Amino acid sequence: MNGKARTHISQNEPLLFELSSPGKRAYQLPPLDVPAADPQAVLGRERVRPEIENFPEVSEVEVLRHFTRLASWNYAIDLGMYPLGSCTMKYNPRINEAVANLEGLLWAHPYQPESLSQGCLEIMAALEAALAEITGMDAVTLQPAAGAHGELTGLFLIRALLASRGNPRKKILVPDSAHGTNPASVTMAGYVVENVPSCERGMMELATLERMVNEDVAALMVTNPNTLGVFEQEITRIAALLHERGALLYMDGANMNALAGIARPGDFGVDVLHLNLHKTFSTPHGGGGPGSGPVAVKRLLEPFLPVPRLVRRQDGWALDYDRPQSIGRMRSFYGNFGVMVRALAYIMAHGGDGLRKATLDALLNAAYVRKRLESYYEPATPAPTLHECVFSDARQARHGVRTGDIAKRLMDYGFHPYTVSFPLIVRGALMIEPTETESKLELDRFVEAMVCIAREVEEDPELVRTAPHHTRVSRVDEALAARRPVVRWRPPCGK
Amino acid sequence: MLAALGLSCLEDLVAHLPPEVLLRRPLQLPPGKSEYEIAAWFRAQAEKNASGYACFLGAGAYRHYRPVLVDVIASRGEFLTSYTPYQAEISQGTLTAIFEFQSMICQLTGMEVANASMYDGSTAAAEAALMAARITGRRGLVTARTLHPEYRQVLRTYARFAQLPVAEIAYEPDSGGLDLADLETHVNEETAAVLVQSPNFFGIVEDVPAAAEIAHRRGALLIVVFTEAVALGLLAPPVEADIVAGELQSFAIPPNYGGPYVGVIATREQHIRQIPGRLVGETRDTQGRRAYCLTLATREQHIRREKATSNICTNQALVALMATVFMTVYGKQGLRELAEQNLAKAHYLANRVQRRFSGPFFNEFVVVCQSRPEAVNEALLAKRIIGGLPLGRFYRELDGCMLLCVTEMNRREEMDVVAEALSS
CATH class of the missing domain: 3.90.1150.10 (Aspartate Aminotransferase, domain 1)
Structure with missing residues (x-):
């Protein structure tokens, strides 16, 4: 074991319902300053519920301890490196939290008068402008709530544009290395998925697309750099081919951390892309959300963007609902405003030069990890990679150890695992994205842990196969959970 | 590090990119700012908004x-800066809290299962409608006109691309509640679901049992939508519904100019495999100790790809945690x-x-x-x-x-x- 982790006391804690007993309370309400209303009298007896059965009753200190104990069972970026490929788990600067929690922003009601919302609108306008510049696109909507929601928005836009030209077409081409959200979004947009095979080096080839792009194809949905971390070398020629044949180029911006300040999707032929503010722009993942998935488009798609659109009028910013060609609304109100605030603060802290420098640092960290691990794990591609590197478990599989086992063993060394078994085109994939925010010291510890595990695989494979050994719970039986789903607490029988 | 890679400068890392894609100028953004300057700029924006009203x-x-405990807990780095809990062994905190969230949503709504959250109430309602279409194999959607107007707009967008026709039901001009006679005439053998909000957009508490009766008589599902979750503390739970789709913003989530909020979908056990989004389930570790993990992932996009129940990936875990703390504090x-x-x-x-x-x-x-x-x-x-x-x-x-x-x-x-x- 290296120096990153050792065992410590971890408190046990029952579920809230098991802590609960009648009469305990953690709240105070001010006295009512109007006469009480009798619920049964004003609502009708049948509309009023009896008590909420089994709802918790706990004291204030119990609430605090309960959730603090739970917190101590989590790994987090605040505790260390999170080498999850394609997830871009970077440090979340706390100034972003501080400004997002300003009262004037936090308590702004979405329907308060525009004249009293100019601060919010200014923030949104500044973010739209910055994202347009970073991506090289003409217009941005901030409405989508997450990356997959952005994908759906982008595909709806494509469908609306093509339908306005008379034929929405039938298919969306998706490379076999794509995230699962891509094909799922395609189906929701009423299109059929057609897989594009990657070549041996992990890229799409122009010749393959020459054969595939016909008048049934609405768009190609590409992640660039792709999920192997490889930049699609023929992207400009692919874009030209699509455009020539009346199709569009959609880019999944999940891997934008490899490009910010270096290359702009708008400049290499992309018509529409979504970004993940919770990846590239450092907003906290929060254990799985909230995210935000702005969509940036070229001018031809702008009339179709969701309502409302932010517009500049003489007396300030306003929301424009009069957009006859719009696809409509994707979400209530204007999107995840609180996430936008954090992303803008991040962009302001970096500036143009800082974003470029962060990108180059991310590439450097990934190249360094790849170089140092290449003699222990099998690289997935000989091609140069950018912000992430992918290995296969081919060498370890000979000892009966798979990528999922190595990932679990990494926990014992004090790290969150890399992305396991993805992309699907690599057998037994280990997908590693260190991001720019890790120091050489943390990277060296990670490499050391991976090297130790590679040695353990040869000397004591059972140790790795049964990992983790030092976590609060040992390996969790996911098959049991799915076979017999228990998705809510129920009181024990007889109670 | 550059030396270890045999490189002389950082720019060498992108030397292999096609020359025509490289940006040859700096990004046109203001230079990087200090913490102090950033705080001052945002404070100035916040002051342009309504304050003290x-x-x-x-x-x-x-x-x-x-309640103060909401931010104390939700701002802890272990919750704030953790990833989606795919790796159960080091995510038991988030997983346990979500399990408690799902349980409390069931207790509040009278449903048997609840998911780990949706983006917001509007997308929860739209996804519930798609879910009903999958369950029934029918295409027609019928919504009360007193469903939040913006929720109806979202529903129309989703439905248009899924090619599901949407009909709207009038409200009674006197009571402001759903016009049950109008509902009768619009529900037929093609109807997948009826969407009713209660309390509705006008604040009126709807006759959910009557709406359910009309929907069920023709084999349609009833989706009950709520936007004001505090009402569930007092109102009879919509147990007649097949799906409940709601917004929990009222549970300690600041208005925040419209988001992030947190939606949820709850339903009956029999529909569990059609529910979109993440679910946390109870299980055991190898030593027999109680543990939690994400479950029934075979519904989800990362396994099923184009055959998934929804494309949803990120949900609103941190916001759901705030709602969980709120529900616990009030009890x-x-x-x-x-x-x-x-x-x-x-x-x-x-x-x-x-x-x-x-x-x-x-x-x-x-x-x-x-x-x-x-x-x-x-x-x-x-x-x-x-x-x-x-x-x-x-x-x-x-x-x-x-x-x-x-x-x-x-x-x-x-x-x-x-x-x-x-x-x-």
Whole structure:
């Protein structure tokens, strides 16, 4: 074991319902300053519920301890490196939290008068402008709530544009290395998925697309750099081919951390892309959300963007609902405003030069990890990679150890695992994205842990196969959970 | 590090990119700023917004007191900066909290299973409609006109691309509740689901059992939508529904100019494999200890790809945690007492103005204004009060009316000022 982790006391804690007993309370309400209303009298007896059965009753200190104990069972970026490929788990600067929690922003009601919302609108306008510049696109909507929601928005836009030209077409081409959200979004947009095979080096080839792009194809949905971390070398020629044949180029911006300040999707032929503010722009993942998935488009798609659109009028910013060609609304109100605030603060802290420098640092960290691990794990591609590197478990599989086992063993060394078994085109994939925010010291510890595990695989494979050994719970039986789903607490029988 | 890679400068890392894609100029963004400058800029923006105003706006975004423990807990780095809990062994904190969230949503709604959250109420309602279409194999959607107008717009967008026709049901002009006779005529053998919001957009508590009866008689599912979760502390749970889709913003989530909020979908056990989004389930570790993990992933995009129940990936875990802490702080007694305060305060003001509808209401109601609603609001702004939502924008026939919301945050003196402005 290296120096990153050792065992410590971890408190046990029952579920809230098991802590609960009648009469305990953690709240105070001010006295009512109007006469009480009798619920049964004003609502009708049948509309009023009896008590909420089994709802918790706990004291204030119990609430605090309960959730603090739970917190101590989590790994987090605040505790260390999170080498999850394609997830871009970077440090979340706390100034972003501080400004997002300003009262004037936090308590702004979405329907308060525009004249009293100019601060919010200014923030949104500044973010739209910055994202347009970073991506090289003409217009941005901030409405989508997450990356997959952005994908759906982008595909709806494509469908609306093509339908306005008379034929929405039938298919969306998706490379076999794509995230699962891509094909799922395609189906929701009423299109059929057609897989594009990657070549041996992990890229799409122009010749393959020459054969595939016909008048049934609405768009190609590409992640660039792709999920192997490889930049699609023929992207400009692919874009030209699509455009020539009346199709569009959609880019999944999940891997934008490899490009910010270096290359702009708008400049290499992309018509529409979504970004993940919770990846590239450092907003906290929060254990799985909230995210935000702005969509940036070229001018031809702008009339179709969701309502409302932010517009500049003489007396300030306003929301424009009069957009006859719009696809409509994707979400209530204007999107995840609180996430936008954090992303803008991040962009302001970096500036143009800082974003470029962060990108180059991310590439450097990934190249360094790849170089140092290449003699222990099998690289997935000989091609140069950018912000992430992918290995296969081919060498370890000979000892009966798979990528999922190595990932679990990494926990014992004090790290969150890399992305396991993805992309699907690599057998037994280990997908590693260190991001720019890790120091050489943390990277060296990670490499050391991976090297130790590679040695353990040869000397004591059972140790790795049964990992983790030092976590609060040992390996969790996911098959049991799915076979017999228990998705809510129920009181024990007889109670 | 560069030396270890045999490189001489950082630019060498991108030397292999096609030359035509490289950006040959700096990004046109202002230079990087210090923490102090960033804080000052955002403070200046916050000051341009309303501050120090009393507010009577609801309509899907509610102002409720946020107990201090909510931010104390939700700002802990172990929750704030963790990833989606795919790796169960080091994510038991988030997983346990989500399991508790799912359990409490079931207790509140009377449903048997709840997912780990949706983006918000509007997308939860739209996804619930798609879910109903999958379950029934039918295509028609029928929605009350008193479903939040923006939720209906989202529903229409999703439905249009899924090629599901949407019909709208009138409200009774007197009570403001769903017109059950109109519902009867629109539900048929093609109907996948009926969507009813309760309390509805006008604040009226709907007759959910009657709507359920009409939907079920023709084999359609009933989706009950809620935007004001505090009402669940007092109102009979919609146990007649097949799917409940709601917004939990009222549970300690600040209005935040519209988001992030947190939606949820709850349903009956039999539909568990059609529910979109993440689910946490109980299981054991190799030593037999209780543990939690994400489960039934075979519904989800990362396994099923184009055959998934939905494309949803990120949800709203941190916001769901805030709602969980809120539900825990208030608990069984507190949530009811909070709901009763809302009811009492709303009725105090409603009794002093001319209500447009006669149906029973919770904490929102429609008022007939004696002068233009915009003029009333102008007059109130001068007294540092943000009035109600003029309804003409969403319902042309209610042009002279506004929707008022009263919560425990509104004081009696403010209400007296509003009552006076509305009657002049």
